[in-house]
Amino acid sequence: MQGLKLAFNYLRIGIMNEFQYRANLYIQILQTFIALGTGLIGLNLVFSQTSELGGWDRTELLAVMGVFITMGGIIRAAIQPNMERLMEDIREGLLDFALTKPADAQILISVREFRLWQLVDVVTGMIVLGVALSQMNWLVGVWDVLAFFSALAMGAVMIYCFWLIVTSTAFWFVRVHEIANLFEGLYAAGRWPVGIYPTWLRMALTFIIPVAFAVTVPAEALTGRLNLQTWLGALALTVVLFFASRALLKFGLRSYSGASA
Amino acid sequence: MKRYFDYYISMMKISVLEQWQYPVANYFYMIGMIAEPVIYMVVWSAVANQQGGMVGGYTPGTFAAYYIVWTLVRQMNIAFTPYGWEWRIRNGRLSTSLMRPIHPLHEDVSFFAGWKVVMIILWIPLAFALSLIFKPELNPTLLEGVVFFIAIWMAYLIRTITLSLLGMVTFWTTRVSALFELYFAAELILSGRLVPLSLMPVWVQELAWFFPFRWAFGFPIEALVGQLTMTDMLIGLGMQVAWVVGGWIVVHLIWKVAIRRFSAVGG
Numbered sequence: 001m002q003g004l005k006l007a008f009n010y011l012r013i014g015i016m017n018e019f020q021y022r023a024n025l026y027i028q029i030l031q032t033f034i035a036l037g038t039g040l041i042g043l044n045l046v047f048s049q050t051s052e053l054g055g056w057d058r059t060e061l062l063a064v065m066g067v068f069i070t071m072g073g074i075i076r077a078a079i080q081p082n083m084e085r086l087m088e089d090i091r092e093g094l095l096d097f098a099l100t101k102p103a104d105a106q107i108l109i110s111v112r113e114f115r116l117w118q119l120v121d122v123v124t125g126m127i128v129l130g131v132a133l134s135q136m137n138w139l140v141g142v143w144d145v146l147a148f149f150s151a152l153a154m155g156a157v158m159i160y161c162f163w164l165i166v167t168s169t170a171f172w173f174v175r176v177h178e179i180a181n182l183f184e185g186l187y188a189a190g191r192w193p194v195g196i197y198p199t200w201l202r203m204a205l206t207f208i209i210p211v212a213f214a215v216t217v218p219a220e221a222l223t224g225r226l227n228l229q230t231w232l233g234a235l236a237l238t239v240v241l242f243f244a245s246r247a248l249l250k251f252g253l254r255s256y257s258g259a260s261a
Numbered sequence: 262m263k264r265y266f267d268y269y270i271s272m273m274k275i276s277v278l279e280q281w282q283y284p285v286a287n288y289f290y291m292i293g294m295i296a297e298p299v300i301y302m303v304v305w306s307a308v309a310n311q312q313g314g315m316v317g318g319y320t321p322g323t324f325a326a327y328y329i330v331w332t333l334v335r336q337m338n339i340a341f342t343p344y345g346w347e348w349r350i351r352n353g354r355l356s357t358s359l360m361r362p363i364h365p366l367h368e369d370v371s372f373f374a375g376w377k378v379v380m381i382i383l384w385i386p387l388a389f390a391l392s393l394i395f396k397p398e399l400n401p402t403l404l405e406g407v408v409f410f411i412a413i414w415m416a417y418l419i420r421t422i423t424l425s426l427l428g429m430v431t432f433w434t435t436r437v438s439a440l441f442e443l444y445f446a447a448e449l450i451l452s453g454r455l456v457p458l459s460l461m462p463v464w465v466q467e468l469a470w471f472f473p474f475r476w477a478f479g480f481p482i483e484a485l486v487g488q489l490t491m492t493d494m495l496i497g498l499g500m501q502v503a504w505v506v507g508g509w510i511v512v513h514l515i516w517k518v519a520i521r522r523f524s525a526v527g528g
Contacts, residue, residue: 023436026439027436030443034443034446038446038449038450041450045455045461049308050308050311052311053304053307181289182289184293185292185293185296188296189296192303196307197303198394201303
């Protein structure tokens with residue numbers, strides 16, 4: 001309960017901070033439009049040559065793109081900034097300031113930053129998704145919608161856990177900044193359903209970097225492809241990743257000796 | 262002339278020594294970058310397979326060749342980013358470079374040229390692994406190899422020049438990230454980076470002639486992957502020379518005006 005209140009307060013501060021830089025909103029809108037434009041061009045190029053890709057037709061792939069943009073926005077608004085700050089704090093020895101506060105360390109380090117303007121991506125992604133669904137004549141049931149939102153939430157948690165695991169390695173290997181670059185490169189694979197990738201890559205995108213669960217599975221829910229088995233699998237993996245990442249963070253914190261003194 | 266030659270050799274040596282210290286960091290960076298062509302390669306191979314084995318003149322094998330050579334060309338045309346220029350000008354870092362008796366651009370060109378040597382060496386095992394997995398169809402002739410070698414270095418120079426010009430906009434205004442993003446989007450579409458240009462609509466292919474992007478990216482790849490005639494290759498090299506020479510002149514002209522601006526900002 002206290003954690004929730006804390007998270008809410010940090011969110012409020014984060015939003016107020018962002019309101020100081022309103023010009024960034026316009027830059028963000030432009031960047032989102034450029035990214036959307038190039039994405040649509042790519043999609044159009046593919047479908048100028050073929051009518052389906054790996055069993056997905058054009059509107060269904062548009063839905064995948066919508067989820068991809070939405071999830072990307074969530075990651076860049078709430079997950080990535082916190083993890084990058086954690087990395088920086090570990091390297092500079094500034095984490096002490098967070099650790100000495102009387103709150104759960106994991107909650108604290110996970111809510112300190114929030115990039116409000118990235119939500120432009122979330123909104124845009126939802127619009128793209130809406131367009132795709134209207135082209136499919138909104139053939140989605142209540143259960144599909146519930147499955148979609150739960151899959152999206154689990155996907156976001158899994159990406160968060162993945163980042164936390166990677167970031168925690170900063171306790172031992174100080175220079176992990178390139179990993180952010182690596183993640184962005186691999187996340188881009190989520191623009192297409194993971195089914196089209198060769199098996200080894202599909203496995204990597206499912207179990208090493210959970211891009212498949214973050215994008216493809218929610219999209220499957222909306223296009224009526226998701227079965228209970230996959231949903232339960234996602235739930236199990238979310239739980240496992242959550243406890244694994246928490247354990248690793250705690251282990252890392254124990255070996256953190258600070259550098260500010 | 263000899264002064265420049267010595268400068269370049271020393272600067273490249275320094276850069277090689279510096280970058281060779283961080284093979285793991287360089288690898289992470291490279292693998293993050295290699296994800297992009299692998300995605301395109303998989304998507305387009307899937308399309309080709311769905312269309313009976315060929316699309317736009319490319320088979321899965323030639324797509325593999327295109328995108329694997331792509332990874333090398335991409336490494337080759339990494340140059341100092343316009344965001345770096347923004348930082349350099351805002352922080353007044355440029356002042357230090359201006360004290361030296363040599364044009365600051367030479368510092369960038371030589372430093373990144375040295376880095377390329379490290380990049381190429383680190384790239385070889387990755388290319389080998391990609392080749393084992395994706396089985397490219399690549400049978401270049403000796404001539405194509407030579408043209409490719411010249412073309413990738415020219416591509417590097419073209420991209421350095423265009424990115425520097427873009428970065429120099431920062432002399433006049435400091436909030437330019439939106440402009441940079443537009444530029445990179447145009448580059449993605451018009452260079453052959455997203456897909457080989459022959460898969461683009463005809464008007465895009467024609468438009469691509471008038472921009473530097475194609476000559477700094479698609480042309481070298483096509484020279485090696487081997488769908489170009491002798492004439493095409495000569496035209497391509499000619500366009501590259503034109504962009505390098507023309508670009509260099511424009512850089513000098515703008516630099517002269519810009520540098521006066523800079524002393525006003527920094528003073």
